[in-house]
Amino acid sequence: MKLTEAKQQFISSWGAFGTQWGINRTMAQIHALLLVSPHPLTQDDMMEQLSISRGNVNMNIRDLVSWNLVERVIVSGERKEYFTAEKDIWKVATQIIRERKKRELDPMLKLLSQLEQVDGDKKDKETKQFVDMIGDLKKLGNQADKLLDMLVKAEQNWFTGSLLKIFK
Amino acid sequence: MKLTEAKQQFISSWGAFGTQWGINRTMAQIHALLLVSPHPLTQDDMMEQLSISRGNVNMNIRDLVSWNLVERVIVSGERKEYFTAEKDIWKVATQIIRERKKRELDPMLKLLSQLEQVDGDKKDKETKQFVDMIGDLKKLGNQADKLLDMLVKAEQNWFTGSLLKIFK
DNA sequence: CTGAATTTTCAATATTTTATGAAAATAAAT
DNA sequence: ATTTATTTTCATAAAATATTGAAAATTCAG
Structure with a gap:
């Protein structure tokens, strides 16, 4: 596979994976494009390379910036804005x-804490089942929170x- | 908050969280409903409680079964199928x-392995950058794989x- | 078997999400 | 200050996704 083709493939697949995770396809593609671009790009570059409209680029790039995955860079002597993605995958x-x-x-977690406050006798079987379930979920959520x-x-x-050695 | 109201709230919010993760809202709601139901439910029960159509219930319940999150249970003496969700949150x-x-x-990971095979001189700067990036992603993916x-x-x-103590 | 109950399918429809593109706003140059 | 380049917004359009409901298929009881 040629490099250009591989990049194309990567961008397109990244978009597809993104949608599975509730991420807008274009946002994921722009991110992928910036990841494989050695130099910062302008919005016009992205429009052209991904064949998408100006508005689409603009909205999604702003989203990416708000996620701190992409940043604006100023290229001296250039009037246009450039964008670049963090390249360190970790x-x-x-x-x-x-x-x-x-x-x-x-x-x-906030929601679960609220739901735990349901009123009614905790001795009541149905109430207890519900409260226990919510409590278990909260516990899991807190564990995930710590792990992350x-x-x-x-x-x-x-x-x-270390991590991977300890377990196994 | 009353128990019924709390359950309602849980179902509706679970659906909303689901969509953020690329999961069909109704599928998430059915799952939530089964989680808070002390007894197995029929498709008709779900139609009624969630105000959705028969086809919708049927398709989503099948999905949940394919995810091994819900199972069919046979209630002796009953002709209809019943469904129940695994209650152990872990x-x-x-x-x-x-x-x-x-x-x-x-x-x-399969895709990344393919993309790593891009042809062209690995001494070429652009090729190298791309291959390195893909390699890093693959490494991350493999780590995630092991951790999970x-x-x-x-x-x-x-x-x-253990886990949470070790780190800190 | 036959017929009633139940489940499944899927074309049509509705809803939600995403994308477009032109106009408005902003910023820079002359 | 005026013109020109660039970015942003947002109403409308298009596409993607989810839902309905009725017909078809299946299952089960008698």
Whole structure:
């Protein structure tokens, strides 16, 4: 496979994987494009390379910036804005974890805490079953929260070295 | 909050969280409904409680069964089929991990291995950058794979006890 | 077998999500 | 200040996804 073809393939597949995870296809593709681009790109570059509209690029690039996966870079002497993606994959992963934790896990734990406050006799079988279920979910959510925090704080290497040895 | 209201809330929010993760809202809601139902339910029960059509219930329940999160149960003396959800939340979580690994992570690793085979001189800077990136992604994917395997094999308790202590 | 109950399928429809493109806003150059 | 380049917004259009409901298929009881 030629390099250009491989990049194309990567971009397109990355988009497809993204949708499985509730991520807009174009957003994932733009991210992939920036990952495989040696130099920062302008919005026009992205429009052209992905055959998408200006508005589409603009909205999705803003989203990526808000996720801290992409940043604007200023190229001296150029009027247009350029964009570049963090290339360190471990950093990318931990940043995604950070954001999803904040946007999804935290709200879910908050909801579960509220639901635990259901009134009614905890001796009542049905109430108890419900409260227990919510409690178990919360416990799981908190464990996930801690595990993810550890990952985010760890070095990628440490992960490979220590973590994987301990278990197994 | 009353129990019925809390269950309602749980079902509806579970559906909303599901969509963020690329899971059909109704599928998530059916799962939630079964999680909070003390007894197995028929398709008619679900139609009524969620106000959705027969076809919708049927397709989504089949999906849930294929994910091994829900199973058909036979109630003696009854002609209709009943469905029940695994209530052990840790089992639910590991089963979801198992399935997503199989359906998403495995194919992604396969793709990355293919892309690594891009032809062209590895001394060429652009080729090298691309191959390195793919390699890094693959490494990350493999680490995730191993970590998830460990989780799936572990006892929930072991997780809380050992894992979280080791890190800190 | 026959017929009633139940489940499954799937074309048509509705809903939700995403993308477009032109107009408005902003920023820079002259 | 005016013109030109660039970015942003957002109403509308298009595409993707989910839902309905009725017909077909299946299952089971008698």
